[in-house]
Amino acid sequence: MATTVSTDVSNVPIKQEAPLPTRGRRIPEHYWGYLLLAPAVAMVLALILYPVIYSGWLSFHFKHAYLPLETFVGWDNYRDLWSDTAWPFSSADGFWRSLYLGAIYGFGSTILQIILGLSAALMLNESFFGKAFMRGVALFPYMVPTVVVAILMKWILNDAYGILPYLMDSSGIGRVLWFGRDWVMVTVILISTWTFFPFVVIGTLARLQTIDPELYSAAKVDGAGALRRFWHITLPQLANVLFVVVLLRTMFMFTKFDVIWLVTGSGGIGFYTKTLPIHTYMKTFGELQVGAGAALSMMMFLMLVVFALIYFKLYKRDEHI
Amino acid sequence: MNARLKQIIARISFYIGVVMFALFCGFPMLWMVLTSIKPDRDILTATPVFWSWNVHLDHYRNLFDQTDFLIYFVNSITVATAATSLTIVIATLAAYGITRFRFTGREYIAGGMLFTYMFAPILIVVPFYILMKNYGLINTKLGLVLAYTTFSLPFSMWLLRSFFQSIPLDLEEAAMTDGASRPQAVIRVIVPLAFPGVIAVSIFTFIVAWNDYLFARVLVSDNLMKTLPIGMNDLYNATITDWGMMMAGGVVVTVPALVFFIMIQRYLISGWGAGAIKG
Numbered sequence: 302m303a304t305t306v307s308t309d310v311s312n313v314p315i316k317q318e319a320p321l322p323t324r325g326r327r328i329p330e331h332y333w334g335y336l337l338l339a340p341a342v343a344m345v346l347a348l349i350l351y352p353v354i355y356s357g358w359l360s361f362h363f364k365h366a367y368l369p370l371e372t373f374v375g376w377d378n379y380r381d382l383w384s385d386t387a388w389p390f391s392s393a394d395g396f397w398r399s400l401y402l403g404a405i406y407g408f409g410s411t412i413l414q415i416i417l418g419l420s421a422a423l424m425l426n427e428s429f430f431g432k433a434f435m436r437g438v439a440l441f442p443y444m445v446p447t448v449v450v451a452i453l454m455k456w457i458l459n460d461a462y463g464i465l466p467y468l469m470d471s472s473g474i475g476r477v478l479w480f481g482r483d484w485v486m487v488t489v490i491l492i493s494t495w496t497f498f499p500f501v502v503i504g505t506l507a508r509l510q511t512i513d514p515e516l517y518s519a520a521k522v523d524g525a526g527a528l529r530r531f532w533h534i535t536l537p538q539l540a541n542v543l544f545v546v547v548l549l550r551t552m553f554m555f556t557k558f559d560v561i562w563l564v565t566g567s568g569g570i571g572f573y574t575k576t577l578p579i580h581t582y583m584k585t586f587g588e589l590q591v592g593a594g595a596a597l598s599m600m601m602f603l604m605l606v607v608f609a610l611i612y613f614k615l616y617k618r619d620e621h622i
Numbered sequence: 623m624n625a626r627l628k629q630i631i632a633r634i635s636f637y638i639g640v641v642m643f644a645l646f647c648g649f650p651m652l653w654m655v656l657t658s659i660k661p662d663r664d665i666l667t668a669t670p671v672f673w674s675w676n677v678h679l680d681h682y683r684n685l686f687d688q689t690d691f692l693i694y695f696v697n698s699i700t701v702a703t704a705a706t707s708l709t710i711v712i713a714t715l716a717a718y719g720i721t722r723f724r725f726t727g728r729e730y731i732a733g734g735m736l737f738t739y740m741f742a743p744i745l746i747v748v749p750f751y752i753l754m755k756n757y758g759l760i761n762t763k764l765g766l767v768l769a770y771t772t773f774s775l776p777f778s779m780w781l782l783r784s785f786f787q788s789i790p791l792d793l794e795e796a797a798m799t800d801g802a803s804r805p806q807a808v809i810r811v812i813v814p815l816a817f818p819g820v821i822a823v824s825i826f827t828f829i830v831a832w833n834d835y836l837f838a839r840v841l842v843s844d845n846l847m848k849t850l851p852i853g854m855n856d857l858y859n860a861t862i863t864d865w866g867m868m869m870a871g872g873v874v875v876t877v878p879a880l881v882f883f884i885m886i887q888r889y890l891i892s893g894w895g896a897g898a899i900k901g
């Protein structure tokens with residue numbers, strides 16, 4: 302193989318038509334492209350795209366997870382999604398309720414991540430003592446595996462022995478039932494924020510570093526305060542990156558499963574955090590209704606397509622594909 | 623004088639912010655470590671004991687003696703390492719192919735990569751499970767390796783592609799004019815230059831595999847095949863929670879990821895751009 306590629310190096314025309322070389326070789330060049338991409342494309346087609354299409358097929362069937370039951374039911378699984386639309390989505394089984402809870406979770410945790418992540422990135426963009434160390438520290442939460450985050454936070458927020466309830470108590474803030482029905486959504490949002498805000502730091506810090514310092518010194522000369530400089534220089538410069546980050550974070554938070562599941566589980570308080578991914582999982586592996594579960598994944602897939610379309614449009618405009 | 627005072631106050635409040643931020647990020651982990659080395663009587667107290675002089679490692683001993691934690695640990699290491707290696711090889715080949723050769727459908731493949739990049743595990747886990755069941759890959763490490771490799775591939779290819787794009791063709795040409803074969807040129811010239819990208823890909827894949835709960839939960843039921851995330855969660859749910867032992871487990875699960883991270887940290891920020899925020 303090696304010899305085939307290396308022949309005729311001397312014949313290579315020196316001037317290249319950018320960006321891709323066209324050189325003489327025994328195996329035509331485009332075959333090499335296909336050959337090198339084949340393993341990756343085969344895996345993605347077989348193990349991501351095929352499952353999604355299969356999921357679409359399943360969503361028109363009644364299928365049990367273990368028993369060999371499989372009947373074509375047409376749009377029934379989708380029609381069932383519309384069955385429980387009455388506010389305040391009382392049924393534990395409702396698609397709309399899971400969508401509503403998912404919106405609270407998705408938007409809530411995304412907004413907090415952006416605020417926290419952007420503040421951290423702005424801080425880490427200043428020069429101060431211990432900056433390199435702090436950059437490492439900022440990425441710490443991302444490094445802690447999700448299952449550890451869930452158990453650790455259950456310990457820190459533990460009603461009887463947790464350190465945070467104790468600190469809140471002794472400082473006079475008072476007690477909050479972190480894992481009670483009223484607060485559990487807030488708890489899950491806060492835990493998710495802690496875990497995922499480093500992504501926002503990574504995403505925005507790189508861009509912050511490329512902002513021309515001249516802009517700031519010019520604004521300072523003009524007497525603009527820190528807030529005005531942020532509003533009129535940093536934010537506009539950051540706008541594109543920030544939009545992509547918000548879009549992707551929202552997307553990933555809407556489809557987030559493990560944090561919520563590991564913190565609240567299926568029963569009890571899990572009812573109050575039953576977002577669309579949790580609902581889908583419960584339908585499939587709890588109630589063993591694979592067809593109905595597939596219909597729910599297809600709804601998530603539709604959302605993803607909408608997000609992807611926006612993302613593609615942006616990407617095409619700003620960076621080249 | 624007044625302006626100077628103002629400046630000092632601003633500086634001090636900035637450092638207070640820095641310290642609070644460090645506590646926010648680091649304290650949970652510090653508390654995990656402290657809890658794991660305390661005796662139970664200092665753990666289960668209404669007033670938390672910050673530091674106990676009775677440092678002991680019983681929780682760690684119990685974790686390895688009384689549970690199958692070591693098996694889970696070995697399983698996780700095996701699966702994560704295999705998935706990472708496989709991803710690097712396949713993604714490097716693909717990224718090289720897509721940046722250096724011209725062929726029909728190139729743009730579509732690139733776009734497809736960007737699209738599948740947005741997929742979340744929950745979207746494919748149901749059909750993936752049925753697929754694996756049909757091929758008899760339930761309760762095997764191969765099934766998990768396939769899951770993590772496939773899931774990491776789109777992002778990895780996308781990341782490496784941008785690295786390869788930034789490497790001028792001339793370098794390769796020069797090496798080849800000097801008598802190197804194309805594979806030699808790639809290994810000696812291109813891969814070293816794209817090294818930060820390879821590192822970013824490896825850390826991403828490793829963390830996907832090390833972290834994953836959903837695929838492992840669905841694909842594995844045999845206790846001896848469990849990886850750390852499901853093994854640990856099952857331990858947590860099995861009995862009345864032994865907090866000391868759970869925290870010891872948390873430390874053991876976190877340390878490899880952290881060590882891996884510290885080793886390659888200097889490549890990290892340069893390797894990750896705005897697109898690198900999957901998770």
